[in-house]
Amino acid sequence: MQSIFKQAIDAETIRSINEAVDAASDGESFEMLIPPKTTAFLAPFKTTLNQQCNAINWDADSFVVTRTTTEKGNRAAQCFHFDNFRKTTLIVLKSGDAALNGDILIRNGLRKSPKSLWPTMVTKIFWTNPVTWAFLRIPFIRDRFFTRVPLVAGDVMVFDGSTTYHGNLPLSAGVRRSILIHEDPLFKDAFITKLFHRLCTMIFYKT
Numbered sequence: 723m724q725s726i727f728k729q730a731i732d733a734e735t736i737r738s739i740n741e742a743v744d745a746a747s748d749g750e751s752f753e754m755l756i757p758p759k760t761t762a763f764l765a766p767f768k769t770t771l772n773q774q775c776n777a778i779n780w781d782a783d784s785f786v787v788t789r790t791t792t793e794k795g796n797r798a799a800q801c802f803h804f805d806n807f808r809k810t811t812l813i814v815l816k817s818g819d820a821a822l823n824g825d826i827l828i829r830n831g832l833r834k835s836p837k838s839l840w841p842t843m844v845t846k847i848f849w850t851n852p853v854t855w856a857f858l859r860i861p862f863i864r865d866r867f868f869t870r871v872p873l874v875a876g877d878v879m880v881f882d883g884s885t886t887y888h889g890n891l892p893l894s895a896g897v898r899r900s901i902l903i904h905e906d907p908l909f910k911d912a913f914i915t916k917l918f919h920r921l922c923t924m925i926f927y928k929t
């Protein structure tokens with residue numbers, strides 16, 4: 723189950739972080755920045771974020787991502803998935819007012835806490851592929867299958883992304899931006915885990 727901290731981060735801190743992300747960004751319609759870039763430009767804000775919300779913390783092994791999307795990135799936003807980490811902290815930096823505003827969609831407990839590698843890979847492949855995504859992108863199905871969590875800039879949510887299947891609503895206008903701090907990796911030394919991570923890095927992420 724997720725924990726939500728409404729307006730945990732003040733507007734001035736959010737504004738300063740957005741400036742730092744803008745400076746590091748190429749302004750693409752769907753952009754994910756990853757370590758070491760993110761850990762470097764977010765370092766000046768780490769203490770402030772922790773002081774304002776003590777659920778926010780990261781160490782050298784954390785995988786810290788900033789994610790920025792516009793309506794041109796709607797397909798990528800709806801690539802529903804499980805995380806390869808047991809703890810994900812989401813900090814919203816930008817949000818919009820439209821009905822389709824890129825809110826996070828979750829389905830809690832769609833699988834049990836992963837205990838062994840191969841069953842985890844089977845559930846991952848079943849739920850993370852273009853056929854499943856095409857089905858779940860149908861609004862009638864999507865809106866019944868997922869719970870929409872309305873979060874705005876300054877809100878924080880902590881959840882177990884390894885058991886909570888998740889993705890985002892499309893965006894009809896504006897920009898949605900978040901920090902995602904991933905901790906406690908699953909099977910981090912397994913070859914298949916490293917391969918998936920490498921593929922994600924090549925396809926989705928920008929270093």
Ligand SMILES: [Fe+2]
Pocket residue numbers: 803804805883888
């Ligand atoms: Fe995720």
